[in-house]
Amino acid sequence: MTAAVFFGCAFIAFGPAFSLFIFTIAKDPLRVIILIAGAFFWLVSLLLSSLVWFIATKATNAQDLTLQKNLLIFGSIFSVILQEVFRFGYYRLLRKANEGLAAISEEDGPPLSVREMAYVAGLGFGIMSGAFSMINTLSDSLGPGTVGMFGDSQYYFITSALMTLALTMLHTFWGVVFFEGCERKRWWVIAVVLCVHLMVFSLSLLNPFYVGSILPVYAIMLLMAVWAFFSSGGSLHNITLLWTCRKSNAETSS
Amino acid sequence: MKSHWMCSNMVRCLGDGNTSLQKLATSIVFFFCLSDVSCNSVEQKIYVELNNTVPCVRLLNATHQIGCQSSISGDTGVIHVLESEEDLEWPLSKGPNPPYMVLLESSLFTRSIMMKMKNESNRVAGVAVVVPNTSPPEFSPHTTCPNENTGVYSDNYGPNLAHCNTTVWNPRGNGLSYEEFDFPVFSLKEDNETEFIKQCYLDHNRAVNGSAPQYPLCAMQLFSHMHAVTNTPTCMRRNDINFSINPEMVCDPLGDYNVWGSIRPYNDTVFGHKENESVVIAAARLDSRAFFWEVSTGAEGSVSGFVTLLAAAQALREVTHEAPPTRNILFAFFQGETFDYIGSSRMVYDMENGKFVIDLDNIHSVLEIGQVALHSGNNLFLHSDPVSRRNNTVNDVVREELFSSFFPNVSQPLPPSSLQRFLRAQPIPGIVLADHESAFNNRYYESFYDNAANLNLTYPSDLSPEEQLEFVTHTAESLTDVATVVARALYKQAGGDESRVNTIKADPKIVTQMLYGFLVSSNNSWFQAVMAPELKNILTCVHVLGYLGLHCFVFFCLLEPSPPEYYYLLANLTGAATNLTQSQCQKPDELPNESRQMYSYLWVQGIVPPNSTERDSFCVRASVRLTKAVSPAFELGEYASKDYSTWTESRWKFIKARIFLVASRDLEMLTLGVGVAVLFTSLLVTYFISTKADVLFSSTREPASAAY
Numbered sequence: 001m002t003a004a005v006f007f008g009c010a011f012i013a014f015g016p017a018f019s020l021f022i023f024t025i026a027k028d029p030l031r032v033i034i035l036i037a038g039a040f041f042w043l044v045s046l047l048l049s050s051l052v053w054f055i056a057t058k059a060t061n062a063q064d065l066t067l068q069k070n071l072l073i074f075g076s077i078f079s080v081i082l083q084e085v086f087r088f089g090y091y092r093l094l095r096k097a098n099e100g101l102a103a104i105s106e107e108d109g110p111p112l113s114v115r116e117m118a119y120v121a122g123l124g125f126g127i128m129s130g131a132f133s134m135i136n137t138l139s140d141s142l143g144p145g146t147v148g149m150f151g152d153s154q155y156y157f158i159t160s161a162l163m164t165l166a167l168t169m170l171h172t173f174w175g176v177v178f179f180e181g182c183e184r185k186r187w188w189v190i191a192v193v194l195c196v197h198l199m200v201f202s203l204s205l206l207n208p209f210y211v212g213s214i215l216p217v218y219a220i221m222l223l224m225a226v227w228a229f230f231s232s233g234g235s236l237h238n239i240t241l242l243w244t245c246r247k248s249n250a251e252t253s254s
Numbered sequence: 255m256k257s258h259w260m261c262s263n264m265v266r267c268l269g270d271g272n273t274s275l276q277k278l279a280t281s282i283v284f285f286f287c288l289s290d291v292s293c294n295s296v297e298q299k300i301y302v303e304l305n306n307t308v309p310c311v312r313l314l315n316a317t318h319q320i321g322c323q324s325s326i327s328g329d330t331g332v333i334h335v336l337e338s339e340e341d342l343e344w345p346l347s348k349g350p351n352p353p354y355m356v357l358l359e360s361s362l363f364t365r366s367i368m369m370k371m372k373n374e375s376n377r378v379a380g381v382a383v384v385v386p387n388t389s390p391p392e393f394s395p396h397t398t399c400p401n402e403n404t405g406v407y408s409d410n411y412g413p414n415l416a417h418c419n420t421t422v423w424n425p426r427g428n429g430l431s432y433e434e435f436d437f438p439v440f441s442l443k444e445d446n447e448t449e450f451i452k453q454c455y456l457d458h459n460r461a462v463n464g465s466a467p468q469y470p471l472c473a474m475q476l477f478s479h480m481h482a483v484t485n486t487p488t489c490m491r492r493n494d495i496n497f498s499i500n501p502e503m504v505c506d507p508l509g510d511y512n513v514w515g516s517i518r519p520y521n522d523t524v525f526g527h528k529e530n531e532s533v534v535i536a537a538a539r540l541d542s543r544a545f546f547w548e549v550s551t552g553a554e555g556s557v558s559g560f561v562t563l564l565a566a567a568q569a570l571r572e573v574t575h576e577a578p579p580t581r582n583i584l585f586a587f588f589q590g591e592t593f594d595y596i597g598s599s600r601m602v603y604d605m606e607n608g609k610f611v612i613d614l615d616n617i618h619s620v621l622e623i624g625q626v627a628l629h630s631g632n633n634l635f636l637h638s639d640p641v642s643r644r645n646n647t648v649n650d651v652v653r654e655e656l657f658s659s660f661f662p663n664v665s666q667p668l669p670p671s672s673l674q675r676f677l678r679a680q681p682i683p684g685i686v687l688a689d690h691e692s693a694f695n696n697r698y699y700e701s702f703y704d705n706a707a708n709l710n711l712t713y714p715s716d717l718s719p720e721e722q723l724e725f726v727t728h729t730a731e732s733l734t735d736v737a738t739v740v741a742r743a744l745y746k747q748a749g750g751d752e753s754r755v756n757t758i759k760a761d762p763k764i765v766t767q768m769l770y771g772f773l774v775s776s777n778n779s780w781f782q783a784v785m786a787p788e789l790k791n792i793l794t795c796v797h798v799l800g801y802l803g804l805h806c807f808v809f810f811c812l813l814e815p816s817p818p819e820y821y822y823l824l825a826n827l828t829g830a831a832t833n834l835t836q837s838q839c840q841k842p843d844e845l846p847n848e849s850r851q852m853y854s855y856l857w858v859q860g861i862v863p864p865n866s867t868e869r870d871s872f873c874v875r876a877s878v879r880l881t882k883a884v885s886p887a888f889e890l891g892e893y894a895s896k897d898y899s900t901w902t903e904s905r906w907k908f909i910k911a912r913i914f915l916v917a918s919r920d921l922e923m924l925t926l927g928v929g930v931a932v933l934f935t936s937l938l939v940t941y942f943i944s945t946k947a948d949v950l951f952s953s954t955r956e957p958a959s960a961a962y
Contacts, residue, residue, distance in 0.1 A: 005922050005925050005926070008922075008926035008930070011932055015929065015933035015937075016940070020940055136295065136296060144916060145301055145473070145914025146300065146915050147299050148915040154469075156299075239950070242946055245946075245949060
């Protein structure tokens with residue numbers, strides 16, 4: 001649409017991920033490495049699943065639109081499953097790597113806890129997923145035109161950006177919850193994450209009925225945030241502590 | 255004016271956007287795919303490219319620039335379909351969403367509307383003209399007095415005849431072709447694309463009950479950025495700047511080739527005056543122009559003239575072999591006459607400076623064929639120059655030239671014709687043959703409507719293309735009669751045997767085939783038979799891979815001197831078929847009787863015989879030559895010359911048009927505002943949580959993920 005829309009959508013989609021990166025990840029090189037490796041794992045899972053989808057579409061009749069749409073849905077479900085498989089694979093890889101890092105590090109104990117690795121891995125998945133969702137759309141938003149000539153909604157860009165933001169954060173929370181579940185050998189957690197991921201995907205099929213897709217996705221994101229908070233060691237007590245700490249800081253300083 | 259040395263259009267963007275990323279990214283589009291539309295890239299949802307558009311380009315001469323210009327990143331405007339001249343108020347003053355892209359029907363493409371838009375050009379982003387299949391009653395974008403400053407009439411020569419004081423030759427001319435517009439003007443055909451544009455306008459841009467139309471609005475973007483500015487001396491100077499390894503040219507001089515042929519051959523290496531040689535020159539012009547780029551056919555303006563002359567040349571072939579006339583006859587076809595007589599001024603200059611096989615003193619007289627379409631009635635008129643006829647010798651020769659009982663009006667000047675350039679050099683007897691007594695009969699002079707329909711070239715509807723090629727139309731018959739008259743007049747003028755004059759007859763079949771080839775379809779079997787095998791009249795494109803912006807490939811087009819159709823036609827019609835093989839045809843000097851200096855040898859495809867698939871190719875020997883037709887101003891380096899044509903055409907990178915919807919400014923600012931707010935909020939929250947992380951996540955000492 002123009003530079004204004006380009007920057008607006010870029011900030012919406014990548015703002016939180018960017019701020020998370022600069023405040024929590026950028027200072028520690030090990031975290032950066034795990035982030036990038038996580039992004040790479042997500043990329044490989046996408047590549048394999050898109051290969052399957054591509055072969056399926058080329059092998060069938062391109063003119064049959066319902067068939068193509070069904071192939072798309074099948075391809076997406078396969079991709080979701082493959083992403084979670086790769087997340088599990090990444091977990092195993094990190095566990096192995098952690099033992100090695102612990103052996104060579106100067107401090108006693110591993111340099112990164114599993115919780116930190118979970119968060120960083122999730123964020124890596126999220127950033128790459130967001131990039132792939134949004135970059136193509138962003139580059140088209142720079143021109144003078146907007147979506148709508150063929151009946152699409154004119155809010156296409158802004159809703160794409162919001163969806164990307166939600167998906168990035170969701171991947172982060174899923175990473176935390178997933179790794180925690182694997183640590184505690186709670187396999188039902190993996191199943192729940194997979195189901196929630198599939199649910200988000202199916203909600204996205206409701207586009208352009210944006211009320212029906214974006215609002216539920218954000219609701220799910222809030223629920224996942226709460227779950228991730230609790231599973232990474234937070235509690236209500238800590239929040240009240242934080243609040244009284246601030247109050248007492250304010251009292252002592254005033 | 256069809257072609258020139260260097261190709262103007264250089265870049266065609268083959269891939270847009272981030273191609274490598276896009277290939278992979280299309281595979282993830284299924285995350286955000288719309289439910290009932292098959293997965294397309296976002297760009298296809300936004301833009302609709304318009305393919306059948308023709309731009310108006312910029313031309314420059316010694317003092318001015320004419321034509322149209324767009325900004326370098328295209329001009330975008332909200333589409334407005336103009337209904338009448340009063341409706342112009344909306345885009346020019348009342349409309350609330352300037353700038354506007356005005357869509358005109360051709361009936362509204364008039365001087366007054368275009369001038370009004372030119373004056374308010376900050377509210378007009380561009381103009382698109384819908385050209386219908388049927389022509390309007392009359393339309394001529396040329397000036398009323400064509401080539402008035404480079405003809406023979408000036409303050410020193412027939413001042414009362416100069417500047418169309420006695421006869422206005424093109425009274426219908428509105429001069430639009432010679433105006434300068436600083437917005438792009440494109441032409442659209444009346445087809446599905448244009449219907450789509452009008453539908454888009456009706457759906458989105460109509461004001462309901464006088465209130466402003468709601469966003470999103472339908473808009474069009476036109477790209478036709480021209481590199482040259484101001485005038486020819488400026489752009490030629492900029493051509494010469496040597497900044498980098500690949501210097502950028504900004505304009506090219508207009509020019510191409512003249513074609514000439516003669517009854518008796520001349521040695522191509524011996525230039526200058528020839529003793530005791532007297533030549534009758536028969537001239538016609540080849541080119542025409544239109545307001546938009548390269549859509550002109552010039553059916554009445556030029557095709558009628560040169561087809562007649564080609565047919566006359568063919569009619570004279572036999573009789574001049576059997577009973578050669580005293581004087582030689584030289585058939586000259588001039589290119590670039592629309593733009594201040596480029597071709598003829600170059601030939602006269604060559605003759606004056608001893609660079610041509612004859613010179614001006616060898617010329618006995620000139621017979622020029624002007625516009626001879628013979629619309630109303632079958633009258634031909636002869637025009638001559640009254641000033642030179644005051645000289646008795648000239649007058650006598652001209653009176654000899656006159657045939658039948660046509661007597662020209664002695665107080666009327668010559669119409670715009672190549673003869674004027676010859677007269678500028680020295681008084682030469684000459685007449686111009688035309689179908690108009692004073693002003694032109696041509697209602698579409700130098701316009702895109704000067705096509706086959708203007709000549710009433712109609713074929714019965716049940717004929718195949720091959721049958722149409724052979725069918726002798728009414729127009730062809732009348733032009734054949736003119737060609738016969740011209741051939742006989744030339745033969746008599748050249749001092750040929752009087753008794754044989756009545757045996758000279760032009761062939762109507764050849765005339766109709768030429769008319770078909772030049773006005774309907776040039777891809778026909780006869781044209782293919784007379785041309786060389788691998789030649790097509792297209793530019794050869796040499797790929798130069800380069801990156802401009804986002805992944806564009808640059809095509810450099812070099813115009814190889816590929817001889818045009820008229821050259822081959824003249825050679826076939828006046829020359830002789832020989833028995834030479836192809837290799838002999840390319841090197842004829844090795845043979846005792848053949849000489850490249852006297853003749854041109856052309857290997858042509860020939861026809862396909864009935865019982866075979868191979869073409870019967872053969873070698874044609876003809877005394878036909880091509881000479882360069884670039885204005886002497888460029889040879890001499892006088893780019894501000896007042897005597898010679900100084901026209902150049904600007905270069906450009908790409909020309910395209912597209913339509914899309916534009917969103918309101920409010921929505922854009924809202925998006926930006928939300929984005930900035932999201933960014934700042936997330937920065938603050940993340941900072942806050944990461945500093946308090948040890949409190950929030952107490953089970954482990956190290957900071958962990960930040961929750962929203």
